[in-house]
Amino acid sequence: MLSLHCKECNYKFTPKKDVIPKTCPFCGKEGTLEKVKPMQKIIDEVIDEMDS
Numbered sequence: 001m002l003s004l005h006c007k008e009c010n011y012k013f014t015p016k017k018d019v020i021p022k023t024c025p026f027c028g029k030e031g032t033l034e035k036v037k038p039m040q041k042i043i044d045e046v047i048d049e050m051d052s
């Protein structure tokens, strides 16, 4: 599932479709939204690092 985080106001939310809105729905700033890594992916990457 796609999660987004606003760098401006730290608002976190999940868009209904997998589309990143241009503006933050909370503070209304443009271009401040970034994807939040799913926790499982972070765990997988850590395991990958341990193997190597």
Ligand SMILES: [Zn+2]
Pocket: 006, 007, 008, 009, 010, 011, 024, 025, 026, 027, 028, 029, 032
């Ligand atoms: Zn915001």
